[in-house]
Every structure is written in C-alpha cells, then in structure tokens.
Amino acid sequence: MAGIAEIIAVGSEMLTPDHLDTNSLFLTRKLNECGFEVRLKTIVGDTESDIAAVLRSALVRSDVIVFSGGLGPTEDDLTRQAVSTVLGRPLETDQAILDALRTRFAARGIRMAAINERQAQVIQGAEVLKNPRGTAPGMWIEDRARHVVLLPGPPRELMTMFESEALPRLEKMGGGRRLIRKSFRVIGMPESEVDAIVAPLYTAYPSIQTTILAAAGHIAIHLTRWVEPGGEIRDLEELTAAIQAKLGMAVFTSSEESLEEVVGKLLRASGRTLSVAESCTSGIIGMRITRVPGSSEYFLGGILCYSNELKMKLCGVAPELLERHGAVSAETAQALARGVRITTRSSIGLSMTGIAGPGGGTAEKPVGLVYAGVSDGSRTVHDSRNLPGDREAIRERAALFALALLREFLMSGP
Numbered sequence: 167m168a169g170i171a172e173i174i175a176v177g178s179e180m181l182t183p184d185h186l187d188t189n190s191l192f193l194t195r196k197l198n199e200c201g202f203e204v205r206l207k208t209i210v211g212d213t214e215s216d217i218a219a220v221l222r223s224a225l226v227r228s229d230v231i232v233f234s235g236g237l238g239p240t241e242d243d244l245t246r247q248a249v250s251t252v253l254g255r256p257l258e259t260d261q262a263i264l265d266a267l268r269t270r271f272a273a274r275g276i277r278m279a280a281i282n283e284r285q286a287q288v289i290q291g292a293e294v295l296k297n298p299r300g301t302a303p304g305m306w307i308e309d310r311a312r313h314v315v316l317l318p319g320p321p322r323e324l325m326t327m328f329e330s331e332a333l334p335r336l337e338k339m340g341g342g343r344r345l346i347r348k349s350f351r352v353i354g355m356p357e358s359e360v361d362a363i364v365a366p367l368y369t370a371y372p373s374i375q376t377t378i379l380a381a382a383g384h385i386a387i388h389l390t391r392w393v394e395p396g397g398e399i400r401d402l403e404e405l406t407a408a409i410q411a412k413l414g415m416a417v418f419t420s421s422e423e424s425l426e427e428v429v430g431k432l433l434r435a436s437g438r439t440l441s442v443a444e445s446c447t448s449g450i451i452g453m454r455i456t457r458v459p460g461s462s463e464y465f466l467g468g469i470l471c472y473s474n475e476l477k478m479k480l481c482g483v484a485p486e487l488l489e490r491h492g493a494v495s496a497e498t499a500q501a502l503a504r505g506v507r508i509t510t511r512s513s514i515g516l517s518m519t520g521i522a523g524p525g526g527g528t529a530e531k532p533v534g535l536v537y538a539g540v541s542d543g544s545r546t547v548h549d550s551r552n553l554p555g556d557r558e559a560i561r562e563r564a565a566l567f568a569l570a571l572l573r574e575f576l577m578s579g580p
C-alpha cells in the first residue's frame with residue numbers, strides 16, 4: 167500500500183457560497199491513480215493559526231499532505247508561513263527564484279513590488295517545484311516520514327505543476343499500486359430499487375467498494391478497487407458482469423456517456439434520422455440531442471407545439487382526437503410522433519406532452535403526468551409517467567423520459 171493522502175485547500179473564498187474547491191477533485195483522482203487513498207479533505211480560510219492547526223492534525227494521520235493555494239504574494243497568502251512554523255523550518259530567500267521573478271516582471275516592463283519577494287521564500291530543506299504558468303513556486307518537503315506538497319491555487323497552475331513535478335515523485339512512492347474504477351448509469355428505476363437488486367451481488371465482494379448515487383436524471387453505480395502491482399482484477403470483472411446481467415436494459419452506459427450520446431450512437435449506427443415534437447419540454451429534448459457533437463448527422467430538428475393550434479397545424483393532430491382525449495394523452499403523444507415524422511420527413515418522430523404545472527392539473531391528470539411517443543411509420547409506441555418535482559424538474563425529467571423511450575425503441579426494433 168502506497169499510503170494515506172489528504173488534501174488541504176486554502177482560501178477564504180471557498181468558504182463563501184460563490185467558489186467551489188475544484189482542485190481537490192483533480193488531486194484526488196491523480197493521487198488515487200498513483201496508489202494513494204485520500205482519506206480527508208479540508209477547506210480552510212486564510213487564517214494562519216487555522217492552517218497550522220489543520221496541518222498539525224494531518225501530520226499525525228497522513229503520509230502525504232497536499233496543499234492547494236495561499237502561495238501568492240499578498241498578506242492573505244499564509245500557507246508558506248504556517249507550514250514553516252509547524253515544521254519548525256525557517257523561510258529562506260532563494261536567490262534563483264528572486265532573480266527569475268525580477269526577470270519575469272522586467273520582461274513585461276513592470277517594476278516588481280517588494281511584496282513579490284515573498285514568493286522567493288522557501289521553507290528550509292524544501293525542493294522547489296517549478297511553476298511554468300505563474301509566479302508562485304511550489305514546494306516538496308520530506309519531514310519525518312511525511313511528505314508535504316505545496317501547490318498554487320489557480321487550477322491551471324496547480325494542474326501543470328502537479329503533473330510535471332509532483333506526480334513523478336508520487337508514482338515512485340506508490341510503487342505501482344492503483345485504483346481501478348468501473349461505473350454504470352441506470353435509468354427508469356429509483357435508487358432504492360437499484361440497490362435492492364445490486365446489494366446481494368456486491369456484498370459478496372468486500373474488497374470492491376460500491377456506491378450508488380442519484381445523479382441528474384439517472385442512478386450511478388460506482389465500483390472501485392485497489393490493485394497491487396501485478397495483481398488481478400478478476401473479481402471486479404465478475405461483479406461488473408453480474409450487475410450488467412441483473413440490470414439488463416436499465417443500464418444505458420458503462421462508460422459514463424449521457425443518454426443523448428447513447429441515443430445518438432444508436433441512431434447513427436442504424437442510419438436513421440430523428441425529429442421531435444415537444445409540448446411541455448418545448449426545446450429541452452432538442453437542446454440535449456444537439457449538445458452532442460456530430461448530431462447533425464441524425465437530427466433534423468423539431469417543432470415546439472405548445473399550443474393545440476400548432477399541434478394540429480404543424481404536426482397533423484386531428485381536432486377530434488384532441489377534443490376526445492385531451493392534449494396530454496397517449497393518443498396525442500402517438501399522433502405527435504407520427505405527425506412530426508411526416509412533416510419533417512425524418513425516419514423517426516419523438517414526442518413529449520405533459521403537465522409541468524404548477525397549475526393545470528386535475529384529479530384525473532395531475533401535475534407531473536407526461537406522455538412520450540415514438541413512431542417510425544410502421545411502429546408507434548408510447549409510455550407515461552407521473553413525474554415528481556417542480557415545473558423545471560418535471561420538464562427536465564420529461565425530456566429524459568422521452569429519450570429513454572426512444573432508446574428502448576431503437577434497441578428493440580427491427
């Protein structure tokens with residue numbers, strides 16, 4: 167085992183509602199890839215005593231401690247100072263860094279303010295990590311069997327420095343151990359149902375960590391497993407196959423694709439074109455489909471038939487049908503799918519009609535009731551759901567529901 171790592175993100179802005187600590191996501195993935203288990207992440211504001219306190223506790227429990235941020239030249243950049251105090255190693259001015267800083271400022275025709283000299287201060291005994299994208303150098307410090315790594319906060323600077331300076335050192339320490347990931351995305355089942363099906367399978371594999379999460383529009387299953395150098399991952403392959411077999415069609419991807427990407431691939435493979443008639447989603451389905459690069463190969467366009475008038479005029483829905491069954495009905499969904507296909511001369515028409523609310527619901531047709539339809543001229547199908555949530559959530563879910571029906575149609579058809 168390579169060891170335990172932890173990440174300390176420094177910056178008061180990340181304790182406000184406006185800024186997210188995204189650096190730690192990148193760092194976690196990279197640390198895992200070279201064999202370190204990330205047990206803890208902390209976000210700490212620009213207060214020296216707080217940074218020092220977090221470092222003191224980190225030194226007790228973690229082999230590698232990676233700092234992000236607080237290396238700049240201003241008064242609130244305190245990481246350097248806090249680490250120096252806790253490790254009992256003074257800060258020393260590095261003449262080479264100072265000269266490089268002066269050259270950098272001179273090249274831009276700016277006089278370097280004295281405050282910038284702080285960035286040339288290096289913790290005694292630290293190896294300097296070069297920063298090709300900025301002024302703040304990083305540091306790699308070995309201290310009593312612990313490794314403390316100081317990286318700058320701006321994500322571009324941090325990523326470049328990590329890849330070129332920290333990663334090779336960490337890989338050497340990791341000795342070939344790595345974390346393997348596998349994931350599935352499931353549609354059309356609630357999280358509890360997915361768990362009920364999958365739990366009996368994964369409990370038989372204690373060395374594989376399984377998590378089930380409700381994500382936007384799907385349920386994600388993540389399997390992770392540490393592999394020692396030369397080790398086998400047969401159990402991960404077995405569990406992957408067992409989950410796939412049990413969930414079957416409900417799994418729409420095992421390579422983190424979106425539903426619209428999966429549908430796009432199916433359309434492209436079958437050489438068919440698509441058009442959409444959208445009532446309650448009014449453009450969300452088309453927006454999702456065209457988010458995929460290259461979708462012009464199979465997507466012709468769509469009709470936003472929000473009013474009954476346009477349902478009749480542009481999608482050929484008969485007035486009597488609307489009168490008898492209403493705009494939100496299986497019959498209308500089917501008629502829209504057939505109609506838009508004819509109007510646009512596509513191979514397949516996809517439709518969505520429903521009640522997004524908050525008004526307009528009845529006991530018989532409540533808010534959240536949606537119908538999707540698919541037609542290729544010879545075969546027409548529909549399905550309905552009672553979707554939960556507010557207006558926006560219902561519209562988003564309705565678009566995914568329609569795409570899921572289209573996927574099923576494409577997979578089951580001739």
Ligand code: ATP
Nearest residue numbers: 175177187188189235236237238243302318319320
């Ligand atoms: P410098 O002051 O030289 O730019 P620094 O190391 O002091 O570098 P900060 O001042 O802490 O870095 O942050 C600089 C920028 O980087 C800010 O825009 C900040 O929002 C962003 N940043 C800092 N930490 C993170 C983080 N953990 N995730 C994402 N962005 C971050």
